[in-house]
Amino acid sequence: MNNDQLRALGFFDARIPRYTSYPPATVFSHSFGAPFQSDCITSLDPAEPVSVYVHIPFCERLCWFCACRTQGTKTLQSVENYIDTVIDELKMIAGLLPEGVTMGRLHWGGGTPTILPPAAIARLAAAIYAAFPKAEDFEFSVEIDPTMVDQPKIDALAAASMSRASIGIQDFAEDVQKAIGREQSFAATKACVDMLRKAGIHSLNTDLVYGLPHQTLDKISASIDNVIALDPDRVALFGYAHVPHMSKRQRLIDVDTLPGDEARFALSELATRRFVEAGLSPIGIDHFAKPQDTLAIAERTGHLRRNFQGYTVDTCETLIGIGASSISQFKEGFMQNASATSAYTQRIRSGTLAGFRGHRHSADDLLRKRVVESIMCYFRLDLSALRQEFGSLADTLAADHRAVAERFGSAVDWRSEVLSIPSNGRQLARLVANMYDHSTVASGQYSKAS
Ligand SMILES: C[S@@+](CC[C@H](N)C(=O)[O-])C[C@H]1O[C@@H](n2cnc3c(N)ncnc32)[C@H](O)[C@@H]1O
Ligand code: SF4
Known part of the structure; x- marks a missing residue:
């Protein structure tokens, strides 16, 4: 599909969610808090393992481009205090869990989980395993900043059963790195990869971002050469989300140095082509994986899922978010913990669960959630499968199907x-998914769909 066609369909102007969830977190309401969270936890089915996400909202460096919920810190005291609170939250949740609930997946994200010293890594892991015994086929993944990790930390993570790792790269070009306030050499990144492989990590992901200041086709191509040399099992290729109203540090980025719409799109097209030529399978809108990696296998066998962490092989219906701002996903709905570390700490210290805003799913939400996930994972929607799962409720989407047909035509x-x-129009997935989004979203808050 060429730029004119995409422009005519509103692709370059769209500001819409990335649909890691439906409905998006922007519609969560304060009517749902700790009582709803407590009800969801106590009614979990012990026969179904849960996933656990732990948020570490601290970084030693604060990269200007970053939109993640995190705060800078130069001392470890605040991090250690935070871990104490997280351990208290884990104990509180363990007290509510029905007997026999096990954990299928554990993910530490941030921020920078590898800001934790080895002893804190071991302390946190022990508290998690005390609250949530491991299920069979348990997997533990960690987001790693290559400039904020060393052998003792990796040894501590490996001893705590880490089996997967995700490392942040973004771009290797020096002027791009300077413009996003994140300097990271190839040598440091390679050293990190080598340590992880030596520690037995069997699945390694790298994050790359297109649409960054000063990025050109030549520069991103050279960065991709370096990424390919690292031989990752998975690659995430995110479009730079410039949302300075949400992430104030992005005000340090000079918008005049950002690539224009068409240049940005060309960067994503080139990067996609390069990864596919390197033998990686494209997964959904922004991931790539070696054909033998579990993500590619899940995609081929119809088991690919999408949750708050993006594309995943995780089939657990329940995700329990621990730590400030983390989001839990229950069959009944979503629940987000208090966002600011201070507010989170205050709630846990006063003996209250940290959930402070959420959403209870209606039957219509569950139907649309399935539609959005199918479009984002497989670029398709099978109406007879929907009818089988949701009965006559599936027919209530008729007007949305007509609207999609009218807007997108051929x-x-x-x-x-x-x-x-079709494969030449896959960039449109977010736009098509958005047609089925009936939550009340204000478009100004979101990043570019391109
Ligand atoms: C929690 S961060 C990375 C982990 C680790 N702290 C690091 O820096 O290596 C997760 C990823 O989100 C992506 N990300 C952060 N801000 C972004 C933005 N504004 N637009 C697109 N992707 C972004 C980056 O690719 C980043 O590696
Ligand atoms: S990219 Fe990583 S290190 Fe940089 S601010 Fe974001 S979370 Fe922190």
Whole structure:
């Protein structure tokens, strides 16, 4: 699909969610808090393992481009105090869990989990395993900043059962790195990868970002050469989300140095082509994986899922978020912990669960959630499968299907009750998913769809 066609469909102007959840977190309401969280936890089914996400909202360096919920710190005292609070939260939740609930997946994200010294890594892991015994086929993944890690930390993570790691790269070009306030040499990144492989990590992800200041086709291509040399099992290729109203540090980025719409799109197209030529399978809108990696296998066998961490092989229906600002996903709905570390700490210290805003799913939400996930993972929607799962409720989407057909015309394909987005129009997935989004979203808050 060429730029004119994409422009005519509103691709370059769209500001819409990334649909890691439906409905998006922007519609969460304060009507749902600790009592709802407590009800969801106590009614968990012990036969179904849960996933656990632990948020570490601290970084030693604060990269200007970053939109993650994190805060800078030069001392470890605040980090250690935070771990104490997280351990208290874990104990509180363990007290509510029905007997026999096990943990299938554990993910530490941030911020920078590797800001934790080895002893804190061991202390936190022990508290998590005391609250949530490991299920069979348990997996533990950690987000790692290559400039904020050393052998003792990796040894501590490996001793705590880490099996997967995700490392932040973004771009290797020096002027791009300077402009985003994040300097990181290839040598430091390679040393980190080598330590992780030596520690037995069997699945390694790297994060790259397109649309950064001063990025050009040549520079991103050279960065991709370096990424390929690291031989990652998975690659995440995110479009730079410039949202300075949400992430104030992004005000340090000179918007005049950002690539324009078409240049940005060309960067994503080139990067996609390069990764596919390198033998990685494209997964959803922004991931790539070696064909033998579990993410690619899940994609091929129809088991790919999307949750707050992006594309995943995680099939657990429940995700319990621990720590400031983390989001839990229950069958009944979503729950987000207090965002600021101080507010989070205050709640836990006063003996209250940290959930402070959330959403209870209606039957219509669950239907649309399935539709959005199918489009974001597989670029298709099978109406007879929907009817099988949701019965006549699936027919309430008729007006949305008509609207998609009208807006996208031949850019999408409707055949035998299956909507599919052809491979040359996959960039449109967020736009098509957005047509089924009936939550009350104010578009100004989101990042570019391109
Ligand atoms: C928690 S951060 C990375 C972990 C670790 N702290 C590091 O810096 O290596 C997760 C990832 O989110 C992505 N990210 C952060 N801010 C972004 C933005 N504004 N637009 C697009 N991607 C972003 C980056 O690729 C980043 O590696
Ligand atoms: S990219 Fe990583 S290190 Fe940089 S501010 Fe974001 S979370 Fe912290």
